[in-house]
Amino acid sequence: xxxxxAPWNCAPLTAPAFEVYTARDLDRIPQIQALxxxxxxxxxxxxxxxxxxxxxxxxxxxxxxxxxxDDPLFQLLYxxxxxxxxxxxxxxxxxxxxxxxxxxxxxxxxxxxHELNPHPAGQLKLNIPRDETGQPINGLQHKYRETxxxxxxxxxxxxxxxxxxxxxxxxxxxxxxxxxxxxxxRMHGYLRxxxxxxxxxxxGGDPLVMKTAHLKAYIExxxxxxxxxxxxxxxxxxxxxxxxxxxxxxxxxQALLDLFAQVVASGKQLALMAHLNHWRELEPAPTQEAIARxxxxxxxxxxxxxxxxxxxxxxxxWAKLWQREVELGIVxxxxxxxxxxxxxxxxxxxxxxxWRIYRDALQRVSGLARTVRGxxxxxxxxxxxxLGVSRVAGQRVFVLRFLQGRNPAWVDRPxxxxxxxxxxxxxxxxxxxxxxxFWQDEFDAMLGREAAA
Numbered sequence: 001x002x003x004x005x006a007p008w009n010c011a012p013l014t015a016p017a018f019e020v021y022t023a024r025d026l027d028r029i030p031q032i033q034a035l036x037x038x039x040x041x042x043x044x045x046x047x048x049x050x051x052x053x054x055x056x057x058x059x060x061x062x063x064x065x066x067x068x069x070d071d072p073l074f075q076l077l078y079x080x081x082x083x084x085x086x087x088x089x090x091x092x093x094x095x096x097x098x099x100x101x102x103x104x105x106x107x108x109x110x111x112x113x114h115e116l117n118p119h120p121a122g123q124l125k126l127n128i129p130r131d132e133t134g135q136p137i138n139g140l141q142h143k144y145r146e147t148x149x150x151x152x153x154x155x156x157x158x159x160x161x162x163x164x165x166x167x168x169x170x171x172x173x174x175x176x177x178x179x180x181x182x183x184x185x186r187m188h189g190y191l192r193x194x195x196x197x198x199x200x201x202x203x204g205g206d207p208l209v210m211k212t213a214h215l216k217a218y219i220e221x222x223x224x225x226x227x228x229x230x231x232x233x234x235x236x237x238x239x240x241x242x243x244x245x246x247x248x249x250x251x252x253x254q255a256l257l258d259l260f261a262q263v264v265a266s267g268k269q270l271a272l273m274a275h276l277n278h279w280r281e282l283e284p285a286p287t288q289e290a291i292a293r294x295x296x297x298x299x300x301x302x303x304x305x306x307x308x309x310x311x312x313x314x315x316x317x318w319a320k321l322w323q324r325e326v327e328l329g330i331v332x333x334x335x336x337x338x339x340x341x342x343x344x345x346x347x348x349x350x351x352x353x354x355w356r357i358y359r360d361a362l363q364r365v366s367g368l369a370r371t372v373r374g375x376x377x378x379x380x381x382x383x384x385x386x387l388g389v390s391r392v393a394g395q396r397v398f399v400l401r402f403l404q405g406r407n408p409a410w411v412d413r414p415x416x417x418x419x420x421x422x423x424x425x426x427x428x429x430x431x432x433x434x435x436x437x438f439w440q441d442e443f444d445a446m447l448g449r450e451a452a453a
Contacts, residue, residue: 013286015245018159019056023047031065032078039069039081045093046079049109050342053161054078058242061284072278072317075310076162083163083343088112117341126380126406126450129190137190144382144404147199150187154214155207159243162277164308164347166339167205184218191227201234201273208239208246212255219259223266232269240274240301241281244290257297264298274330277305278312279321282328295329304334307354307375308347318361322369335374337386340425348424351375351398355386373403379426381443382406389419397432402439406446410439 021029026043046052054077062073069080081089091112095105127141129148141149191197200222207215222230239246247253263270272294276282282291294301303325307313312321322332335358338347349357354375362370377384382405390399396419402410415438417429431437 013245013248013289015249016057018243018245020160021054021056021059023052026052029059031059031063034065035068041093041096042081042089043079045089045096046081046083048092048096048105049084049088049112050079050163051161051165052079053158055160055243057245058160062241062281072311073280076164076277077160079163080310080346083346084112085345088115117344126446131186131190132193137186140187140190142194142197143406145196145408147201148187148191148194148197149201149203150218151203151205152184152207152210152214152218154210155202156205157209158204158206159209159239159246162238162275164306164311164338164343166341184221187218188221188227191222191230195229198229199232199234200230201236203236206237206239206242207235208237208243208256212252212259215256216259219263223263223268230268232271233263234271234273236273236275238275240272240290240294241276241284241287244284244286247290247293248286257293260294260297260299270297270299272299272301273333274301274303275305276303276321276325276330277308278317279324282321282324288328291328291330301330302333303330304336306336306338306347307349307357308338309349310347313349313353313357315357315360315364318357319364322361322365322372326366326368332369332372334376335372337375337377337425339378340427344424350421351386351423351425351429352389352419352421355388358386359388376403377426381426381439382410384426387414392416393433395419395432398429405439407439407442413438415439 023044026032026040026047032040032043058073058077063077064071064073068074084092091108092105095108127143127149128136128138129140129142130136139151139153141151143149191200202215202218219233221227222233245253247257260270281287291301303321305312305321307318312318318335325332335354337351337354338344338349340348358374362372373385375386377386381402383403385401385403387399387401390397397416398419399414400417401412401414403412405411416432417423417437418432420429423429
């Protein structure tokens with residue numbers, strides 16, 4: 001009798017050559033050569049400051065080159081002039097125009113990057129855990145009690161970079177700003193010592209740029225009985241849309257799906273946290289095949305994305321995205337507010353408008369798509385959701401709550417901020433009805449303890 005194949009073990013597909021373009025390659029990308037010289041120069045200026053990496057697959061299959069510069073996937077993948085403040089743009093442009101020495105360019109670029117809040121929400125100061133001797137454990141973050149984030153060093157790049165990425169500082173070559181770990185054993189030791197942790201999120205960069213054997217070295221030990229308290233393993237990725245052949249080829253692709261099936265068979269939940277910014281990312285046939293094969297292993301796919309001006313600040317886009325996700329078996333999970341870092345000024349959307357977009361989109365989908373939560377700010381104190389705008393005691397207010405908090409006791413406790421039509425982030429809001437938000441004194445004390453450490 002012929003061997004029966006597992007449902008994810010389908011005939012492998014032949015992948016096109018994986019070709020990557022970086023800032024040095026802008027002039028040789030055929031589609032970019034067709035743009036006017038002024039736009040091409042502006043792209044070089046922005047790519048001198050913010051990381052740029054794009055692969056040939058997404059360039060050829062995701063972008064409508066007849067709709068430049070307005071195409072949302074072009075905005076998602078390629079640098080745009082407005083992504084730098086005018087003063088920053090002109091400083092770099094003037095250096096490039098006169099062909100300034102590289103050292104001078106690097107000095108100015110470093111100053112500008114420092115002004116762009118490279119690691120928001122206390123990632124380097126508040127989130128890095130320490131071992132039993134008090135030494136920081138590089139490559140881990142432990143912000144919320146139940147969840148630890150792992151940044152494997154082999155996964156600190158991506159198949160392509162998103163222009164809005166809040167982890168842009170990982171990709172600029174500055175080791176002082178990089179969160180990465182090459183020590184799987186140290187991560188496992190930390191988890192042994194913290195039985196309160198139930199979830200491990202492997203992130204980056206994109207962990208699925210790694211060889212499967214490297215990924216397995218982090219994951220497989222977690223399947224043993226000593227890690228019974230680890231119930232869920234999550235992998236953050238855009239590979240489903242930026243390089244779906246990661247799941248479709250023999251060798252590496254099949255080994256990855258076999259690893260997923262191994263995790264599921266161990267009794268733990270495996271969730272692929274797919275970053276999906278626009279419904280058009282889901283249209284290519286290789287992506288839909290990759291989704292089907294991942295789901296056949298028993299892994300769950302959850303989808304999340306920030307709300308971004310120029311890309312998806314439209315309720316029609318979100319309603320269609322969520323509906324398409326549900327049709328493909330993906331669970332809509334989060335609508336985020338764009339973080340206050342990098343090109344935040346270009347992508348930000350006022351909280352009041354973000355909530356209206358979320359509400360209007362939610363009203364157009366069935367209950368299966370209403371699993372999505374948002375708009376949510378991943379701020380320093382925690383994940384803060386905008387529940388809506390209301391009038392309380394004669395005052396117009398934002399109604400807010402923590403979906404996650406540095407203190408779990410903060411979670412799901414409503415609080416109010418004065419309505420501000422221009423506010424785009426938590427630190428721009430003022431408390432309503434009381435001098436300070438209920439959590440502020442405790443959070444300030446946390447900051448003080450970290451400063452004294």
